[in-house]
Amino acid sequence: MAPKRTDTDMTKGSPMSIIFKFTMTLLLGNVAQQLYNIVDTVIVGRFVDPLALAAVGSTGTIMFLMFGTSNGMVSGFSIVTSQKYGAGDSKGVKASVTNGLYLSLIIAALITVTGLVFMRPLLRLMNTPDDIFEYAYTYISTICSGIVCVIMYNYCASLMRAVGNSKMPLIFLLCSAATNIGLDLLFIIKFNMGTFGAAFATVIAQGLAVIPCIIYIYTKMPVLRPSKEDWKINPAIIRHQLRLGIPMAIQYGITASGTVIMQSAFNYFDSVAVTAITAASKFQGIITMGMFSVGQTMAAYAGQNYGARNMKRIRDGVKAALKLYVVYSVLAAVVAILAVPHILWVFFDTEVDVSIYIPWAMPYIIECAVCYFFLAMIFIYRHTIQSVGFASIAMILGFVELGARMITSFYSISVHNYYIAVASDPLAWMAAGIAGMVIAKFIFKKIERKWAASGQPELN
Numbered sequence: 180m181a182p183k184r185t186d187t188d189m190t191k192g193s194p195m196s197i198i199f200k201f202t203m204t205l206l207l208g209n210v211a212q213q214l215y216n217i218v219d220t221v222i223v224g225r226f227v228d229p230l231a232l233a234a235v236g237s238t239g240t241i242m243f244l245m246f247g248t249s250n251g252m253v254s255g256f257s258i259v260t261s262q263k264y265g266a267g268d269s270k271g272v273k274a275s276v277t278n279g280l281y282l283s284l285i286i287a288a289l290i291t292v293t294g295l296v297f298m299r300p301l302l303r304l305m306n307t308p309d310d311i312f313e314y315a316y317t318y319i320s321t322i323c324s325g326i327v328c329v330i331m332y333n334y335c336a337s338l339m340r341a342v343g344n345s346k347m348p349l350i351f352l353l354c355s356a357a358t359n360i361g362l363d364l365l366f367i368i369k370f371n372m373g374t375f376g377a378a379f380a381t382v383i384a385q386g387l388a389v390i391p392c393i394i395y396i397y398t399k400m401p402v403l404r405p406s407k408e409d410w411k412i413n414p415a416i417i418r419h420q421l422r423l424g425i426p427m428a429i430q431y432g433i434t435a436s437g438t439v440i441m442q443s444a445f446n447y448f449d450s451v452a453v454t455a456i457t458a459a460s461k462f463q464g465i466i467t468m469g470m471f472s473v474g475q476t477m478a479a480y481a482g483q484n485y486g487a488r489n490m491k492r493i494r495d496g497v498k499a500a501l502k503l504y505v506v507y508s509v510l511a512a513v514v515a516i517l518a519v520p521h522i523l524w525v526f527f528d529t530e531v532d533v534s535i536y537i538p539w540a541m542p543y544i545i546e547c548a549v550c551y552f553f554l555a556m557i558f559i560y561r562h563t564i565q566s567v568g569f570a571s572i573a574m575i576l577g578f579v580e581l582g583a584r585m586i587t588s589f590y591s592i593s594v595h596n597y598y599i600a601v602a603s604d605p606l607a608w609m610a611a612g613i614a615g616m617v618i619a620k621f622i623f624k625k626i627e628r629k630w631a632a633s634g635q636p637e638l639n
Contacts (some may be wrong), residue, residue, distance in 0.1 A: 188486040189480045190265055191345060191534070195499040198476055201345050202503070205472040208336075208349035209282050210465055211356040218460050222363045223377050224526040227314075232526060233450050234314030235352040236457020238309055241298075241439040248574055249330045249430035252286050254475075255424030257337035258482045258566050259416065264342045265486025271416070272402055273409040276338060278416045282424070283334045287327035289413055294323035305439060307452070311416070318374035324385060326383030332385050335392035338403055340479050347399075351391045359384035369583070375417045400457070426570035430561070433577035437584035441603040444588040448539075448597060457538035458526040466511045467554060473500050474558030481566035490627050497563055497619070504555035512548035543601040549603055552606035553612035559616030567621050576611045576618070583607035 189197055216572060224232035253435035256279035263271035265369075298320050307315055336348035359380055363638050366376030423503055445456055470544045484492045558578060564573040584603045 189383040193494040202476040204345040209468040211352045214244045231314045233454040234311035238319040243536045244435035246430045251427035251431035252424040253334040255427040257341040261341035261482030262486040265483035273405040274413045274416045287330045298600045318378045321378035328386035331389045355388035364419045378510035423570045430574045430577035437581040444600040453464045455536035459540035470555045475561040478562040481563040485567045492582040553608040556612030560619045579611045579614045580607040583610045
């Protein structure tokens with residue numbers, strides 16, 4: 180029995196219109212989620228001290244490693260849901276929901292234990308300056324302890340997006356972001372809890388976002404609501420989810436490893452440079468959320484259309500996304516370059532001389548901004564490749580990014596050149612974006628040949 184379509188059926192209608200509307204809704208939600216760390220950064224910088232700000236920023240790559248790896252896993256699990264939904268397999272959808280939940284809880288436990296055991300050695304390995312070390316450790320170890328809240332929200336949200344519902348995760352996340360701000364102010368300003376308070380507020384707020392997600396799925400989304408028999412362990416579904424989830428997690432881990440190496444290169448400069456990059460990167464993180472959002476859109480779009488066996492529509496969707504992001508990337512670059520000198524003050528107390536940070540922040544932003552479109556290409560091609568069943572091949576993009584960052588970062592350390600260090604990201608984006616385009620073309624042709632040879636050609 181085909182599932183009742185209560186949300187967006189991405190197998191019909193204008194690809195451009197569907198991708199634009201879905202991405203814009205996701206963008207609002209992702210910006211709200213980005214505000215979790217932004218608010219921590221701003222309040223810590225203003226009400227603790229600049230060293231605490233640098234500490235929070237220095238852990239950003241570790242957070243990306245934890246969040247990216249776990250999010251890659253749960254996104255892989257939900258791709259199975261979108262494929263089953265596109266194919267009209269109601270039982271398969273519900274089996275993917277329950278078995279994905281089991282796997283998500285296991286992932287949360289593994290990341291928590293591993294993170295807490297190895298956090299101090301990792302911070303030392305990253306050359307974290309001594310004057311910010313304890314601030315950094317307190318913040319990131321608290322986040323690690325509550326990673327289950329982050330994973331469960333991301334899993335619930337990815338399930339809703341898999342069947343075309345991007346609005347409700349946005350609403351729940353906006354409420355959670357408001358809670359996070361209130362708790363930040365309470366814990367840091369009222370109770371003087373420092374970086375621990377900032378991290379604790381983030382964990383609580385993210386955990387509170389999970390509750391309405393679960394209630395909504397059970398009351399309003401019968402296609403995702405499992406019955407008693409759906410809670411059985413399904414080895415076939417688990418294998419399928421792991422085939423997609425593990426490569427995606429590894430890919431995020433590879434990319435995050437590259438950013439850890441890059442952060443190590445930044446840490447070779449003084450705390451002023453680390454603080455400047457921290458503030459500038461938080462602002463840039465909001466702007467580039469559009470790239471991450473279109474990747475999430477393409478995961479759902481390509482997954483549904485792959486389940487419906489419509490490769491032409493997948494190709495049309497990729498072209499539409501690329502056209503949209505030529506415009507978005509140019510606008511984002513202009514905004515980033517013009518705004519950064521005027522936005523840094525937000526992260527500091529009024530008594531801090533912000534002008535000392537601008538010479539460090541501007542080269543970073545300018546070098547990154549001119550390559551924003553390549554970052555968009557990575558997300559568009561990566562998530563599309565993953566959603567048509569080639570998650571292991573998509574890992575190549577992660578290795579390309581890692582290689583580019585390693586070469587640039589190690590070279591910058593050897594010559595102690597800041598401008599080369601901040602080129603690590605844009606060069607990695609450029610290399611991986613082009614690689615994604617080449618790989619996607621090869622895979623699309625392979626799928627078309629496979630479907631034609633099976634005697635069940637794709638639908639048009």
